Amino acid sequence: MGRVGLGVAVGCAVVTCAIAAALVRRRARSWLRWGREVAVVEGFEEGCATPVGRLRQVVDAMAVEMYAGLASDGGSKLKMLLTFVETLPDGDEDGIYYALDLGATTCQVLRIQLGGRGSKIINHKVEQHQIPQELASSTSEELFDFISLTLKEFVEREENGIDQVTDERKELGFTFSFPIRQLSISSGVLIKWTKGFAIEDVVGKDVSRCLEEAMSRNGLNMRVGALVNDTVGTLALGHYYDKDTVAAVIIGTGTNACYVERSDALIKSQGLLTNSGGMVVNMEWGNFWSAHLPKTSYDIALDDESPNRNEQGFEKMISGMYLGEIVRRVLHRIAEESDIFGESAYHLSVPFILRTPLMAAMHEDDSPNLREVGRILEEQFQMPGISLKARMLVVRVCDIVTRRAARLTAAGIIGILKKIGRDGISGVASGRAKGKPKRSVVAIERGLYTNYSIFREYMNEAITDILGEEIAQNVVLRVAEDGSGIGAALLIATYSSKR
Protein backbone atom coordinates (compact mmCIF):
# COMPACT_ATOMS: atom_id res chain seq x y z
CA MET A 1 0.00 0.00 0.00
CA GLY A 2 1.40 3.38 -0.95
CA ARG A 3 1.53 6.44 1.30
CA VAL A 4 -1.64 7.83 -0.14
CA GLY A 5 -3.50 4.55 0.34
CA LEU A 6 -2.37 4.33 3.94
CA GLY A 7 -3.48 7.90 4.57
CA VAL A 8 -6.96 7.22 3.14
CA ALA A 9 -7.30 4.02 5.19
CA VAL A 10 -6.29 5.78 8.41
CA GLY A 11 -8.65 8.64 7.58
CA CYS A 12 -11.56 6.22 7.01
CA ALA A 13 -10.83 4.42 10.25
CA VAL A 14 -10.82 7.73 12.13
CA VAL A 15 -14.13 8.77 10.56
CA THR A 16 -15.69 5.37 11.26
CA CYS A 17 -14.55 5.53 14.89
CA ALA A 18 -15.90 9.04 15.24
CA ILE A 19 -19.29 8.03 13.82
CA ALA A 20 -19.42 4.96 16.05
CA ALA A 21 -18.49 7.05 19.06
CA ALA A 22 -21.17 9.59 18.18
CA LEU A 23 -23.73 6.82 17.83
CA VAL A 24 -22.76 5.31 21.15
CA ARG A 25 -22.90 8.74 22.77
CA ARG A 26 -26.31 9.38 21.26
CA ARG A 27 -27.63 6.01 22.36
CA ALA A 28 -26.15 6.51 25.81
CA ARG A 29 -27.75 9.93 25.98
CA SER A 30 -31.05 8.50 24.87
CA TRP A 31 -30.83 5.68 27.45
CA LEU A 32 -29.88 8.23 30.02
CA ARG A 33 -32.93 10.28 29.06
CA TRP A 34 -35.04 7.13 28.91
CA GLY A 35 -33.78 6.55 32.41
CA ARG A 36 -34.91 10.06 33.32
CA GLU A 37 -38.44 9.64 32.06
CA VAL A 38 -38.75 6.36 33.89
CA ALA A 39 -37.46 8.13 36.98
CA VAL A 40 -40.17 10.78 36.58
CA VAL A 41 -42.84 8.08 36.43
CA GLU A 42 -41.37 6.12 39.30
CA GLY A 43 -41.17 9.21 41.47
CA PHE A 44 -44.78 9.98 40.67
CA GLU A 45 -45.86 6.42 41.40
CA GLU A 46 -44.15 6.51 44.77
CA GLY A 47 -45.91 9.78 45.61
CA CYS A 48 -49.29 8.29 44.70
CA ALA A 49 -48.91 5.09 46.69
CA THR A 50 -52.01 3.91 48.53
CA PRO A 51 -51.00 0.87 50.57
CA VAL A 52 -53.79 -0.50 52.73
CA GLY A 53 -52.33 1.10 55.87
CA ARG A 54 -52.64 4.53 54.30
CA LEU A 55 -56.15 3.81 53.06
CA ARG A 56 -57.19 2.90 56.59
CA GLN A 57 -55.81 6.23 57.79
CA VAL A 58 -57.95 7.95 55.17
CA VAL A 59 -60.97 5.95 56.36
CA ASP A 60 -60.38 7.13 59.91
CA ALA A 61 -59.76 10.72 58.84
CA MET A 62 -63.01 10.76 56.86
CA ALA A 63 -64.98 9.49 59.86
CA VAL A 64 -63.31 11.99 62.22
CA GLU A 65 -63.97 14.90 59.87
CA MET A 66 -67.60 13.84 59.58
CA TYR A 67 -68.00 14.12 63.35
CA ALA A 68 -66.31 17.54 63.29
CA GLY A 69 -68.47 18.82 60.43
CA LEU A 70 -71.64 17.66 62.20
CA ALA A 71 -70.64 19.36 65.43
CA SER A 72 -70.42 22.89 64.07
CA ASP A 73 -70.48 24.83 60.83
CA GLY A 74 -66.88 25.39 59.80
CA GLY A 75 -65.71 22.64 62.17
CA SER A 76 -64.27 20.70 59.25
CA LYS A 77 -63.55 21.04 55.57
CA LEU A 78 -66.48 18.65 55.18
CA LYS A 79 -69.52 20.91 55.18
CA MET A 80 -71.94 18.17 56.24
CA LEU A 81 -74.95 20.12 54.96
CA LEU A 82 -78.44 19.42 56.22
CA THR A 83 -80.85 18.57 53.41
CA PHE A 84 -84.20 18.50 55.24
CA VAL A 85 -84.83 15.15 53.55
CA GLU A 86 -86.10 13.00 56.40
CA THR A 87 -88.12 10.47 54.43
CA LEU A 88 -86.85 8.58 51.43
CA PRO A 89 -89.08 7.13 48.70
CA ASP A 90 -90.04 3.52 49.29
CA GLY A 91 -92.00 2.45 46.23
CA ASP A 92 -95.50 3.48 47.33
CA GLU A 93 -95.50 6.82 45.48
CA ASP A 94 -97.74 7.48 42.52
CA GLY A 95 -98.46 10.24 40.00
CA ILE A 96 -96.62 12.13 37.27
CA TYR A 97 -93.66 14.31 38.20
CA TYR A 98 -91.09 16.48 36.46
CA ALA A 99 -87.50 17.20 37.39
CA LEU A 100 -84.68 19.40 36.17
CA ASP A 101 -81.12 18.30 36.86
CA LEU A 102 -78.35 20.88 36.42
CA GLY A 103 -74.99 19.12 36.39
CA ALA A 104 -71.57 20.40 35.40
CA THR A 105 -71.65 19.88 31.67
CA THR A 106 -75.21 18.77 31.00
CA CYS A 107 -78.72 19.63 32.02
CA GLN A 108 -81.32 16.88 32.12
CA VAL A 109 -85.05 17.30 32.04
CA LEU A 110 -87.27 14.39 32.88
CA ARG A 111 -90.75 13.16 33.57
CA ILE A 112 -91.67 10.05 35.49
CA GLN A 113 -94.90 8.23 36.02
CA LEU A 114 -95.23 6.23 39.21
CA GLY A 115 -97.77 3.52 39.66
CA GLY A 116 -97.99 3.26 43.45
CA ARG A 117 -97.36 0.20 45.54
CA GLY A 118 -95.56 -2.54 43.72
CA SER A 119 -95.69 -1.13 40.22
CA LYS A 120 -92.65 1.15 40.61
CA ILE A 121 -91.70 3.50 37.77
CA ILE A 122 -94.14 2.79 34.98
CA ASN A 123 -92.71 5.26 32.55
CA HIS A 124 -89.84 7.65 32.45
CA LYS A 125 -88.46 9.97 29.85
CA VAL A 126 -85.12 11.71 30.17
CA GLU A 127 -83.65 14.29 27.81
CA GLN A 128 -80.09 15.43 28.10
CA HIS A 129 -78.90 18.84 26.88
CA GLN A 130 -75.35 20.10 26.70
CA ILE A 131 -74.73 23.28 28.69
CA PRO A 132 -72.96 25.79 26.43
CA GLN A 133 -69.54 26.30 27.98
CA GLU A 134 -69.83 30.07 28.08
CA LEU A 135 -72.84 29.79 30.43
CA ALA A 136 -70.53 28.59 33.20
CA SER A 137 -69.20 32.12 33.51
CA SER A 138 -72.24 34.11 32.39
CA THR A 139 -74.91 35.74 34.57
CA SER A 140 -77.58 34.31 36.82
CA GLU A 141 -80.28 35.39 34.40
CA GLU A 142 -78.63 33.76 31.39
CA LEU A 143 -78.06 30.46 33.18
CA PHE A 144 -81.56 30.19 34.67
CA ASP A 145 -83.24 31.38 31.46
CA PHE A 146 -81.42 28.67 29.54
CA ILE A 147 -82.43 25.86 31.88
CA SER A 148 -86.01 27.05 32.34
CA LEU A 149 -86.51 27.33 28.57
CA THR A 150 -85.06 23.85 28.10
CA LEU A 151 -87.55 22.58 30.68
CA LYS A 152 -90.45 24.52 29.19
CA GLU A 153 -89.89 23.07 25.72
CA PHE A 154 -89.69 19.58 27.20
CA VAL A 155 -92.88 19.99 29.24
CA GLU A 156 -94.73 21.36 26.21
CA ARG A 157 -93.62 18.43 24.09
CA GLU A 158 -94.65 15.99 26.79
CA GLU A 159 -98.03 17.60 27.34
CA ASN A 160 -98.68 18.04 23.64
CA GLY A 161 -98.80 21.79 23.68
CA ILE A 162 -101.21 22.23 26.62
CA ASP A 163 -100.89 25.85 27.76
CA GLN A 164 -98.94 25.70 31.01
CA VAL A 165 -99.96 29.19 32.08
CA THR A 166 -103.57 28.20 32.53
CA ASP A 167 -102.70 24.79 33.89
CA GLU A 168 -102.52 23.93 37.57
CA ARG A 169 -99.18 24.93 39.05
CA LYS A 170 -96.91 21.87 39.05
CA GLU A 171 -94.21 21.07 41.56
CA LEU A 172 -90.75 20.44 40.21
CA GLY A 173 -87.81 18.47 41.55
CA PHE A 174 -84.70 20.59 41.06
CA THR A 175 -81.30 18.92 41.26
CA PHE A 176 -78.57 21.47 41.72
CA SER A 177 -75.16 19.82 41.98
CA PHE A 178 -73.22 22.47 43.86
CA PRO A 179 -72.87 23.20 47.59
CA ILE A 180 -76.13 24.68 48.90
CA ARG A 181 -77.05 25.77 52.40
CA GLN A 182 -80.61 24.51 52.53
CA LEU A 183 -83.26 26.67 54.14
CA SER A 184 -85.96 24.04 53.69
CA ILE A 185 -86.50 21.02 51.49
CA SER A 186 -87.39 23.34 48.61
CA SER A 187 -84.99 26.26 49.01
CA GLY A 188 -81.33 26.94 49.62
CA VAL A 189 -78.54 29.43 48.94
CA LEU A 190 -75.45 28.71 46.89
CA ILE A 191 -72.35 28.68 49.10
CA LYS A 192 -69.81 28.57 46.27
CA TRP A 193 -69.39 27.22 42.78
CA THR A 194 -67.27 24.18 41.95
CA LYS A 195 -66.31 22.30 38.75
CA GLY A 196 -65.25 25.42 36.85
CA PHE A 197 -68.51 27.38 37.26
CA ALA A 198 -68.07 31.05 38.16
CA ILE A 199 -71.29 33.07 38.02
CA GLU A 200 -70.69 35.41 40.89
CA ASP A 201 -74.17 36.93 41.07
CA VAL A 202 -75.67 33.57 42.09
CA VAL A 203 -73.45 33.03 45.14
CA GLY A 204 -75.46 33.73 48.30
CA LYS A 205 -78.79 33.58 46.47
CA ASP A 206 -81.65 31.13 46.82
CA VAL A 207 -81.30 29.10 43.63
CA SER A 208 -84.92 27.90 43.79
CA ARG A 209 -86.06 31.52 43.67
CA CYS A 210 -83.71 32.20 40.74
CA LEU A 211 -85.24 29.27 38.85
CA GLU A 212 -88.84 30.18 39.76
CA GLU A 213 -88.29 33.76 38.57
CA ALA A 214 -86.84 32.49 35.30
CA MET A 215 -89.72 30.02 34.86
CA SER A 216 -92.24 32.78 35.37
CA ARG A 217 -90.31 35.11 32.97
CA ASN A 218 -90.52 32.35 30.39
CA GLY A 219 -94.15 31.42 30.96
CA LEU A 220 -93.77 28.09 32.76
CA ASN A 221 -96.19 27.61 35.60
CA MET A 222 -94.14 25.54 38.03
CA ARG A 223 -92.64 25.89 41.48
CA VAL A 224 -89.69 24.10 43.04
CA GLY A 225 -91.07 21.48 45.43
CA ALA A 226 -87.74 19.83 46.24
CA LEU A 227 -84.24 21.24 45.85
CA VAL A 228 -81.68 18.44 46.05
CA ASN A 229 -78.03 17.75 45.50
CA ASP A 230 -77.28 15.06 42.87
CA THR A 231 -76.08 12.69 45.58
CA VAL A 232 -79.40 13.07 47.40
CA GLY A 233 -81.34 12.27 44.22
CA THR A 234 -79.16 9.21 43.72
CA LEU A 235 -79.76 8.09 47.30
CA ALA A 236 -83.52 8.57 46.82
CA LEU A 237 -83.57 6.34 43.73
CA GLY A 238 -81.32 3.78 45.40
CA HIS A 239 -83.65 3.64 48.41
CA TYR A 240 -86.73 3.43 46.22
CA TYR A 241 -85.44 0.08 44.95
CA ASP A 242 -83.57 -1.19 47.99
CA LYS A 243 -84.26 -0.16 51.60
CA ASP A 244 -80.74 -1.09 52.69
CA THR A 245 -79.40 1.89 50.75
CA VAL A 246 -77.71 4.12 53.32
CA ALA A 247 -75.45 6.35 51.26
CA ALA A 248 -74.84 7.61 47.75
CA VAL A 249 -71.73 8.63 45.88
CA ILE A 250 -71.31 10.63 42.68
CA ILE A 251 -68.03 10.12 40.92
CA GLY A 252 -68.11 11.98 37.61
CA THR A 253 -66.89 15.43 36.62
CA GLY A 254 -67.16 16.32 40.31
CA THR A 255 -67.52 14.08 43.31
CA ASN A 256 -69.57 14.02 46.47
CA ALA A 257 -71.40 11.74 48.90
CA CYS A 258 -74.45 11.84 51.12
CA TYR A 259 -75.82 9.43 53.69
CA VAL A 260 -78.56 8.97 56.25
CA GLU A 261 -77.58 10.27 59.70
CA ARG A 262 -79.37 9.83 63.03
CA SER A 263 -80.91 13.07 64.29
CA ASP A 264 -79.10 12.89 67.61
CA ALA A 265 -75.79 13.00 65.73
CA LEU A 266 -76.73 16.25 63.96
CA ILE A 267 -75.36 18.31 66.80
CA LYS A 268 -75.16 21.60 64.92
CA SER A 269 -78.85 21.45 63.99
CA GLN A 270 -80.08 21.54 67.58
CA GLY A 271 -83.62 22.71 67.93
CA LEU A 272 -84.34 22.63 64.21
CA LEU A 273 -85.18 19.01 63.83
CA THR A 274 -86.68 16.39 63.44
CA ASN A 275 -89.62 14.08 63.61
CA SER A 276 -88.36 11.06 61.83
CA GLY A 277 -85.20 10.07 63.63
CA GLY A 278 -82.86 10.73 60.71
CA MET A 279 -81.91 13.07 57.95
CA VAL A 280 -79.87 12.88 54.78
CA VAL A 281 -76.62 14.82 55.08
CA ASN A 282 -74.87 16.18 52.00
CA MET A 283 -71.22 15.82 52.94
CA GLU A 284 -69.66 17.83 50.09
CA TRP A 285 -66.76 15.39 50.37
CA GLY A 286 -65.05 16.94 47.35
CA ASN A 287 -63.65 19.42 49.85
CA PHE A 288 -62.36 16.71 52.23
CA TRP A 289 -58.72 17.02 53.16
CA SER A 290 -56.33 15.00 55.27
CA ALA A 291 -52.55 14.87 55.62
CA HIS A 292 -52.85 11.15 54.84
CA LEU A 293 -53.90 11.82 51.25
CA PRO A 294 -50.97 11.09 48.93
CA LYS A 295 -50.32 14.48 47.40
CA THR A 296 -47.64 15.01 44.75
CA SER A 297 -46.00 18.09 43.28
CA TYR A 298 -48.37 17.73 40.31
CA ASP A 299 -51.41 17.98 42.60
CA ILE A 300 -49.92 21.05 44.24
CA ALA A 301 -49.30 22.75 40.89
CA LEU A 302 -52.79 21.86 39.65
CA ASP A 303 -54.32 23.35 42.78
CA ASP A 304 -52.15 26.48 42.63
CA GLU A 305 -53.27 27.19 39.10
CA SER A 306 -56.94 26.43 39.72
CA PRO A 307 -59.57 29.13 40.23
CA ASN A 308 -60.50 27.57 43.60
CA ARG A 309 -57.11 27.13 45.26
CA ASN A 310 -57.04 25.20 48.55
CA GLU A 311 -60.56 24.01 47.94
CA GLN A 312 -62.02 20.73 46.69
CA GLY A 313 -58.74 18.93 47.44
CA PHE A 314 -60.27 15.44 47.41
CA GLU A 315 -62.21 16.24 44.23
CA LYS A 316 -59.00 17.38 42.53
CA MET A 317 -57.44 13.97 43.25
CA ILE A 318 -60.31 11.67 42.38
CA SER A 319 -62.85 13.21 40.02
CA GLY A 320 -63.21 13.19 36.26
CA MET A 321 -62.64 16.90 35.87
CA TYR A 322 -59.05 16.46 37.01
CA LEU A 323 -57.73 12.93 36.32
CA GLY A 324 -56.88 13.60 32.68
CA GLU A 325 -55.25 16.87 33.67
CA ILE A 326 -53.02 15.18 36.26
CA VAL A 327 -51.92 12.67 33.60
CA ARG A 328 -51.25 15.54 31.18
CA ARG A 329 -49.07 17.28 33.73
CA VAL A 330 -46.93 14.18 34.28
CA LEU A 331 -46.61 13.56 30.53
CA HIS A 332 -45.61 17.17 30.04
CA ARG A 333 -42.91 16.78 32.67
CA ILE A 334 -41.65 13.66 30.88
CA ALA A 335 -41.54 15.62 27.63
CA GLU A 336 -39.43 18.26 29.32
CA GLU A 337 -36.99 15.60 30.48
CA SER A 338 -36.72 13.70 27.21
CA ASP A 339 -37.65 13.61 23.57
CA ILE A 340 -39.77 10.47 23.65
CA PHE A 341 -42.84 12.37 22.48
CA GLY A 342 -40.95 13.98 19.61
CA GLU A 343 -41.24 17.49 18.36
CA SER A 344 -44.98 17.82 18.79
CA ALA A 345 -44.77 17.31 22.55
CA TYR A 346 -45.52 21.01 23.06
CA HIS A 347 -49.21 20.13 22.66
CA LEU A 348 -48.94 18.59 26.10
CA SER A 349 -48.39 22.02 27.58
CA VAL A 350 -52.04 23.02 27.03
CA PRO A 351 -53.96 22.76 30.34
CA PHE A 352 -56.95 20.42 30.37
CA ILE A 353 -56.30 19.28 26.79
CA LEU A 354 -56.45 15.64 27.94
CA ARG A 355 -60.00 14.98 29.05
CA THR A 356 -60.63 12.04 31.34
CA PRO A 357 -62.74 9.97 28.89
CA LEU A 358 -59.81 9.98 26.45
CA MET A 359 -57.43 9.13 29.22
CA ALA A 360 -59.67 6.18 30.15
CA ALA A 361 -59.79 5.06 26.51
CA MET A 362 -55.97 4.99 26.40
CA HIS A 363 -55.81 3.20 29.72
CA GLU A 364 -58.25 0.54 28.58
CA ASP A 365 -56.51 -0.08 25.26
CA ASP A 366 -55.78 -3.81 25.35
CA SER A 367 -54.40 -4.18 21.83
CA PRO A 368 -50.92 -5.76 21.87
CA ASN A 369 -49.21 -2.71 20.37
CA LEU A 370 -51.39 -0.06 22.03
CA ARG A 371 -52.87 1.01 18.72
CA GLU A 372 -55.62 3.06 20.35
CA VAL A 373 -53.13 5.00 22.45
CA GLY A 374 -51.19 5.81 19.29
CA ARG A 375 -54.36 6.85 17.47
CA ILE A 376 -55.52 9.15 20.28
CA LEU A 377 -52.10 10.75 20.61
CA GLU A 378 -52.01 11.33 16.87
CA GLU A 379 -55.60 12.42 16.25
CA GLN A 380 -56.37 14.35 19.39
CA PHE A 381 -52.97 15.77 20.24
CA GLN A 382 -51.27 15.89 16.86
CA MET A 383 -48.48 13.68 18.19
CA PRO A 384 -47.82 11.14 15.40
CA GLY A 385 -45.41 8.21 15.43
CA ILE A 386 -45.04 7.83 19.20
CA SER A 387 -42.97 4.73 19.96
CA LEU A 388 -44.43 1.69 21.69
CA LYS A 389 -42.18 2.29 24.68
CA ALA A 390 -43.55 5.81 25.06
CA ARG A 391 -47.14 4.60 24.63
CA MET A 392 -46.52 2.08 27.40
CA LEU A 393 -45.34 4.87 29.62
CA VAL A 394 -48.52 6.85 28.89
CA VAL A 395 -50.64 3.88 29.95
CA ARG A 396 -48.60 3.47 33.10
CA VAL A 397 -49.21 7.09 34.11
CA CYS A 398 -52.97 6.69 33.45
CA ASP A 399 -52.93 3.60 35.64
CA ILE A 400 -51.19 5.32 38.54
CA VAL A 401 -53.62 8.25 38.51
CA THR A 402 -56.73 6.07 38.20
CA ARG A 403 -55.65 3.55 40.79
CA ARG A 404 -55.01 6.24 43.37
CA ALA A 405 -58.37 7.89 42.65
CA ALA A 406 -60.35 4.64 42.81
CA ARG A 407 -58.70 3.47 46.02
CA LEU A 408 -59.23 6.82 47.73
CA THR A 409 -62.88 6.82 46.68
CA ALA A 410 -63.23 3.37 48.24
CA ALA A 411 -61.60 4.61 51.45
CA GLY A 412 -64.04 7.54 51.52
CA ILE A 413 -66.99 5.17 51.29
CA ILE A 414 -65.68 2.95 54.08
CA GLY A 415 -65.16 6.13 56.12
CA ILE A 416 -68.90 6.84 55.87
CA LEU A 417 -69.78 3.28 56.80
CA LYS A 418 -67.43 3.51 59.74
CA LYS A 419 -69.11 6.71 60.93
CA ILE A 420 -72.52 5.03 60.92
CA GLY A 421 -71.24 1.80 62.42
CA ARG A 422 -71.62 -0.29 59.30
CA ASP A 423 -68.03 -1.15 58.49
CA GLY A 424 -68.23 -4.33 60.54
CA ILE A 425 -65.31 -3.23 62.69
CA SER A 426 -66.14 -0.03 64.52
CA GLY A 427 -69.13 -0.98 66.60
CA VAL A 428 -67.60 0.48 69.75
CA ALA A 429 -66.57 3.80 68.21
CA SER A 430 -70.01 4.30 66.77
CA GLY A 431 -71.71 3.41 70.00
CA ARG A 432 -73.32 0.37 68.47
CA ALA A 433 -73.04 -3.20 69.45
CA LYS A 434 -70.52 -5.29 67.57
CA GLY A 435 -72.02 -8.14 65.65
CA LYS A 436 -72.63 -9.43 62.21
CA PRO A 437 -72.32 -6.42 59.91
CA LYS A 438 -75.52 -5.33 58.24
CA ARG A 439 -75.86 -5.33 54.48
CA SER A 440 -75.16 -1.77 53.36
CA VAL A 441 -76.00 -0.58 49.89
CA VAL A 442 -74.28 2.48 48.48
CA ALA A 443 -75.97 3.95 45.41
CA ILE A 444 -73.42 5.16 42.92
CA GLU A 445 -73.61 7.20 39.75
CA ARG A 446 -71.69 8.86 36.95
CA GLY A 447 -69.13 7.97 34.37
CA LEU A 448 -65.99 7.22 36.31
CA TYR A 449 -67.73 4.29 37.95
CA THR A 450 -70.25 3.31 35.28
CA ASN A 451 -68.09 3.67 32.14
CA TYR A 452 -64.57 3.01 33.34
CA SER A 453 -64.15 -0.65 34.17
CA ILE A 454 -60.57 -0.39 35.48
CA PHE A 455 -61.64 2.34 37.90
CA ARG A 456 -64.50 0.11 39.08
CA GLU A 457 -62.20 -2.88 39.53
CA TYR A 458 -59.67 -0.88 41.54
CA MET A 459 -62.46 0.46 43.75
CA ASN A 460 -63.89 -2.96 44.48
CA GLU A 461 -60.43 -4.36 45.11
CA ALA A 462 -59.69 -1.58 47.60
CA ILE A 463 -62.91 -2.20 49.52
CA THR A 464 -61.83 -5.80 49.99
CA ASP A 465 -58.28 -4.73 50.89
CA ILE A 466 -59.58 -2.43 53.61
CA LEU A 467 -62.38 -4.55 55.07
CA GLY A 468 -61.25 -8.08 54.31
CA GLU A 469 -63.17 -10.40 52.05
CA GLU A 470 -65.84 -11.50 54.51
CA ILE A 471 -66.96 -8.07 55.67
CA ALA A 472 -66.61 -6.57 52.20
CA GLN A 473 -69.38 -8.89 51.00
CA ASN A 474 -71.87 -6.81 52.98
CA VAL A 475 -70.99 -3.65 51.13
CA VAL A 476 -72.91 -3.44 47.89
CA LEU A 477 -72.19 -0.70 45.38
CA ARG A 478 -75.23 -0.35 43.18
CA VAL A 479 -75.54 1.89 40.16
CA ALA A 480 -78.61 4.16 40.32
CA GLU A 481 -78.87 5.19 36.69
CA ASP A 482 -80.08 8.78 36.18
CA GLY A 483 -80.65 8.78 39.94
CA SER A 484 -79.81 12.44 40.44
CA GLY A 485 -82.81 13.61 38.41
CA ILE A 486 -85.22 10.72 38.91
CA GLY A 487 -84.55 10.85 42.65
CA ALA A 488 -85.54 14.54 42.77
CA ALA A 489 -88.86 13.68 41.08
CA LEU A 490 -89.35 10.78 43.52
CA LEU A 491 -88.79 13.12 46.45
CA ILE A 492 -91.49 15.45 45.12
CA ALA A 493 -93.79 12.44 45.08
CA THR A 494 -92.83 11.44 48.62
CA TYR A 495 -93.24 14.93 50.03
CA SER A 496 -96.33 15.96 48.12
CA SER A 497 -98.16 12.95 49.56
CA LYS A 498 -97.21 14.25 53.02
CA ARG A 499 -98.31 17.87 52.45
Ligand code: BGC
Ligand atom coordinates in the same frame (compact mmCIF):
# COMPACT_ATOMS: atom_id res chain seq x y z
C1 BGC B 1 -70.24 19.66 44.08
C2 BGC B 1 -71.26 18.76 44.71
C3 BGC B 1 -71.73 17.73 43.69
C4 BGC B 1 -70.55 17.00 43.10
C5 BGC B 1 -70.95 15.97 42.07
C6 BGC B 1 -69.11 18.83 43.46
O1 BGC B 1 -68.22 19.65 42.78
O2 BGC B 1 -69.70 20.53 45.04
O3 BGC B 1 -72.35 19.50 45.21
O4 BGC B 1 -72.58 16.82 44.35
O5 BGC B 1 -69.67 17.92 42.51
O6 BGC B 1 -71.65 16.52 41.03
